[in-house]
Amino acid sequence: MLLSLQGVRRTFGGLAAVDGVSLEVGTGEVHGLIGPNGAGKTTLLNLVSGLIPPTSGAIVLDGERIDGLASHVIAARGITRTYQNIRLFPALTAADNVLVGAHLKRHAPLWRRMAFLPSAATEERAAREAAVALLERVGMSERAHERASNLSYGEQRRVEIARALASSPRVMLLDEPTAGMNPGEVTAIADLIRGVARAGHSVLLVEHNVKLVMAVCDRITVLDFGKVIADGTPAEVGRDPAVIAAYLGGEAAA
Amino acid sequence: MTSSALQDLWLTYQSTVAFIGLNGLLALSVYTTLSCGQLSLAQAAFMAIGAYASAILTFHSGLPFVVNLAVATLLPALVSVPLGLPVLRLKGVFLAIATIGFGEVVRIFFVNLDYTNGALGLTAVPQRTSIWMIYAALGAALFVLWRIRGSRAGYALEAIREDEPAARTMGIDAARYKLAMLALGAAFAGLAGALEAHYTYMVSPSTYSFTRVVDMLVYAVVGGTSVFYGPVVGAAFLTALPEVLREISARVGLAPGPLRLFVNGAVLLVVILFLPEGISSLPRRIRDRLRARREAHAA
Numbered sequence: 377m378l379l380s381l382q383g384v385r386r387t388f389g390g391l392a393a394v395d396g397v398s399l400e401v402g403t404g405e406v407h408g409l410i411g412p413n414g415a416g417k418t419t420l421l422n423l424v425s426g427l428i429p430p431t432s433g434a435i436v437l438d439g440e441r442i443d444g445l446a447s448h449v450i451a452a453r454g455i456t457r458t459y460q461n462i463r464l465f466p467a468l469t470a471a472d473n474v475l476v477g478a479h480l481k482r483h484a485p486l487w488r489r490m491a492f493l494p495s496a497a498t499e500e501r502a503a504r505e506a507a508v509a510l511l512e513r514v515g516m517s518e519r520a521h522e523r524a525s526n527l528s529y530g531e532q533r534r535v536e537i538a539r540a541l542a543s544s545p546r547v548m549l550l551d552e553p554t555a556g557m558n559p560g561e562v563t564a565i566a567d568l569i570r571g572v573a574r575a576g577h578s579v580l581l582v583e584h585n586v587k588l589v590m591a592v593c594d595r596i597t598v599l600d601f602g603k604v605i606a607d608g609t610p611a612e613v614g615r616d617p618a619v620i621a622a623y624l625g626g627e628a629a630a
Numbered sequence: 631m632t633s634s635a636l637q638d639l640w641l642t643y644q645s646t647v648a649f650i651g652l653n654g655l656l657a658l659s660v661y662t663t664l665s666c667g668q669l670s671l672a673q674a675a676f677m678a679i680g681a682y683a684s685a686i687l688t689f690h691s692g693l694p695f696v697v698n699l700a701v702a703t704l705l706p707a708l709v710s711v712p713l714g715l716p717v718l719r720l721k722g723v724f725l726a727i728a729t730i731g732f733g734e735v736v737r738i739f740f741v742n743l744d745y746t747n748g749a750l751g752l753t754a755v756p757q758r759t760s761i762w763m764i765y766a767a768l769g770a771a772l773f774v775l776w777r778i779r780g781s782r783a784g785y786a787l788e789a790i791r792e793d794e795p796a797a798r799t800m801g802i803d804a805a806r807y808k809l810a811m812l813a814l815g816a817a818f819a820g821l822a823g824a825l826e827a828h829y830t831y832m833v834s835p836s837t838y839s840f841t842r843v844v845d846m847l848v849y850a851v852v853g854g855t856s857v858f859y860g861p862v863v864g865a866a867f868l869t870a871l872p873e874v875l876r877e878i879s880a881r882v883g884l885a886p887g888p889l890r891l892f893v894n895g896a897v898l899l900v901v902i903l904f905l906p907e908g909i910s911s912l913p914r915r916i917r918d919r920l921r922a923r924r925e926a927h928a929a
Binding site for chain 2: 444457466467472479543
């Protein structure tokens with residue numbers, strides 16, 4: 377398994393936000409993470425990306441433990457993410473945001489730029505072209521030179537996905553990538569996620585749009601109150617009585 | 631204008647020209663750490679370390695001045711590393727307080743150091759600094775900051791300033807970049823300190839007090855920190871202003887001292903209220919305003 381979580385637990389004060397979660401994500405797999413509000417989905421992504429360390433348990437990437445490492449080290453190992461509340465760099469343009477995302481892939485010693493070596497200019501041009509190409513892939517190339525703070529909500533989410541892709545991560549963590557998007561945009565994101573997985577990146581997807589999750593995920597883990605209550609293929613999870621009670625219950629009763 | 635009149639003008643204002651360059655370099659040293667969102671107020675201490683180191687070398691070694699300057703540039707940068715490792719974990723006002731503390735420790739150390747005459751400091755430091763050296767140093771600092779902008783490192787710094795945790799999840803080692811910029815700012819301050827000491831003939835602890843850092847910060851804020859040359863514009867403006875005011879106060883019969891403080895304060899207030907990106911943003915703002923007016927006419 378590429379990414380595996382083993383009994384991961386995180387407490388805040390007396391509350392266990394994530395309580396002994398185990399799950400596995402294979403290479404090129406889209407793994408859905410669903411559950412009611414407050415189930416611990418975003419906390420789990422924060423643990424995997426190193427924003428906060430787990431209280432106990434192990435997070436293993438490709439055979440090596442990464443739990444407790446600094447977030448920039450975890451990124452260098454190949455895990456990048458987007459944020460539920462969008463954290464683009466507002467004063468930078470869309471293209472520059474993606475360029476920052478490519479930080480790990482760029483090899484551009486500063487002294488070359490200081491010495492005006494042509495190799496520095498070539499590298500910069502290539503990096504910028506790659507950034508615009510990624511924006512093209514998320515359908516944002518016409519807005520490449522717009523400040524991030526001037527973009528609409530849906531546009532910002534797409535730029536954030538391009539930024540997370542820019543380092544060619546092994547695993548991409550997406551935190552509600554379609555929140556605030558219209559149905560047409562959601563379809564485009566679904567195609568994008570599938571394309572990303574086909575290209576060999578694994579995706580751990582937190583999403584409230586059940587239709588999207590069912591359509592794009594290979595496997596789904598359902599959380600409730602920080603615990604795994606179901607795990608399996610979309611079809612299996614969809615007919616699991618515990619899931620229907622905890623999560624889909626409201627709709628089923630109505 | 632005859633050549634002797636030009637010469638008189640130069641003799642009158644050459645020290646102003648020198649101080650515009652020195653203050654510009656000091657303003658850049660504050661800007662350098664600010665460029666990744668860190669407010670370090672230890673710059674006067676770095677300046678003191680550079681000034682004392684170079685003066686001691688001038689008195690006790692036969693080394694060429696350029697070597698003294700190199701030592702004065704590198705030593706504060708080295709000192710900033712053990713300071714930065716613990717202190718850069720702090721943010722915002724806590725970092726400011728910790729660096730003020732370091733500044734006071736360094737100042738009081740020199741006040742109590744008998745080797746350099748304590749509070750009196752070193753006097754009769756030979757004048758070795760020429761104005762072209764000050765401007766060469768300023769030019770070098772501007773060059774470095776200009777080339778960092780738009781580089782991989784430059785984007786990393788902007789990302790850290792905008793949202794440090796998000797920058798770190800892009801793989802940016804924020805602690806390393808912040809430390810590097812603290813060291814670079816310390817190097818600029820040390821170089822300015824050494825150049826100033828060999829221009830004004832003296833090194834004394836009172837020159838490197840907290841008010842000196844406030845001056846540097848005001849230069850940067852008035853000039854603007856959204857572009858790398860903004861702090862130099864601010865330093866030039868605020869250093870030249872007293873000369874203009876002296877002429878005015880002599881004509882209207884006012885004491886120049888209080889007028890200067892009043893005008894400095896007023897300039898700072900006006901800039902913060904009406905030009906938050908500093909006076910270096912003025913040309914761009916005028917251009918934007920004119921374009922908006924043209925478009926309004928066209929519509």
